[in-house]
Structure formats: structure tokens, C-alpha cells
Amino acid sequence: MADAPPAVTDALGIAGGILLSICAIPQLVVMWQNRSARDVSLLWISAYTGGLVLTLAYLTLLRAWAGAIPLVVETALGLAVLLSKVVLDRGWFGPSPRPAPAHDLTGVAVHS
Numbered sequence: 001m002a003d004a005p006p007a008v009t010d011a012l013g014i015a016g017g018i019l020l021s022i023c024a025i026p027q028l029v030v031m032w033q034n035r036s037a038r039d040v041s042l043l044w045i046s047a048y049t050g051g052l053v054l055t056l057a058y059l060t061l062l063r064a065w066a067g068a069i070p071l072v073v074e075t076a077l078g079l080a081v082l083l084s085k086v087v088l089d090r091g092w093f094g095p096s097p098r099p100a101p102a103h104d105l106t107g108v109a110v111h112s
Helices: 006-034 042-061 065-089
Strands: none
Touching: 006 065, 042 065
């Protein structure tokens, strides 16, 4: 396989990093609107954020700045989701303005 020009490689890294960074924003918005992080797994967000930190260290050591720079933003957003999960689960900002819907055993919301 032929090597791609550096500008193309960098553009792919930057575009992918920006897209991945943007993905965390809707989750944060919904968590804070509902004042609930009940649907976010602490194990998942901890492992995900840890993976981001390790990947960021790897890309920095390789001096792969097109991937590392957007990953700084993604890591910050991952840490924000993790911190929000802890803060909201502990109720430090008061109760959720809307109660979470009850679910039956199939996962379908039950309205009372």
C-alpha cells in the first residue's frame, strides 16, 4: 500500500478527533438537563477515559500531533462525563427535575 501524503494523513487524524470529541457533548447536555447519570456506566466511562489518557500519551510520544491535539479535547470531555457521573449520582446538585421512568423486565418504559 502506498503511503498517503502527510497532509491527507493529518486531515484524517484531525477530522476523526474532532468528530469523536463532539460525540461526548450531547451526553453531557442530557446528563445535566436531567440531573441524572443513571444511564451511564461508571465502569465504562472510567475505562474509556483511562483508554483516552493512555492513547494520548502514546500519540504524544510518537509526536502524532494531528491525533494527539483533538484527543486532548476528547479526554477533557471524557473526564467531564466521568466527573458529572460521580457528582450527579451523589446528588450534589439536588434531585433530578424529572423522575426516571420505571422499566419492566424487557426494558420497556412503564407509564403509571
